[in-house]
Amino acid sequence: MRIVIFGAGLIGSQLAAYLDGQGHDVVALGREAGIDTTTGEGVAEAVAGAEVVVDLTNSPSWADDDVLAFFRDSTAHLVAAGAAAGVRHHVILSIVGLDRLTDAGYMRGKLAQEEGVRAGDVPFTIVRSTQFFEFVPGIADASTTGDTLRATPGKLQPIASADVVARLAEVVTGAPAGGVVEIAGPEVVGIDELVRRLFAATGDPRTVVTDPAAGYFGAALDDTALVATPGAGAWIAPTSYDDWLATRPVPAN
Known part of the structure; x- marks a missing residue:
């Protein structure tokens, strides 16, 4: 099967x-291939x-207007080109719960991406995933x-990127x-607890303060x-957060 993936990052x-x-x-x-999905160049x-x-592209800017424009324009070009080329299946990776968190500009951008796929002429699958284990360190740094790190006890159901890939491959090669289609990790846990367990595994000395207002x-x-x-x-993916932490490479000092 001939499969073209736009986006050569983690997934x-x-x-x-x-x-x-x-x-x-x-x-x-990836972007280094000289293809610009926002203008359609090379698509x-x-x-x-x-x-x-498979559309795994992401906006280079997280500013609300930039994210919305990126996903709207990129999706329009990819879907139109796919229809003209006779593509049989258009797959995107989206986010579980994005329609429940529309006060976040990024979520509104991803909703626009989903709407563009639904409005197109190519048969599609929208795979909504929960947050990846690999993003927990970034969540910690941003907080x-x-x-001192202030983290919300609000819950995530995170998943290992390797499990995302395994399930995504089944979707991509299927009808x-x-x-x-939703995919999620095996455990529902607060962000504050996710960070504490990460720090316990890595020896990070930062103090984690539970703060419901942290957002x-x-x-x-x-x-x-x-x-x-x-x-x-x-x-529901098989890999637990603690198993992933136990096998995660320890960053060099």
């Missing part, structure tokens, strides 16, 4: 290697002959002032769902917004 690079190992004809294209040539297009990248977070949707039949 895209792993997915390309995974699918290649299964014998598929796959290429992952038609990239999708020529593809059976499946730190001096030696279009024509809707949303999540500018959005207020409760215990339900970013966990698997009840009744949605989410696929």
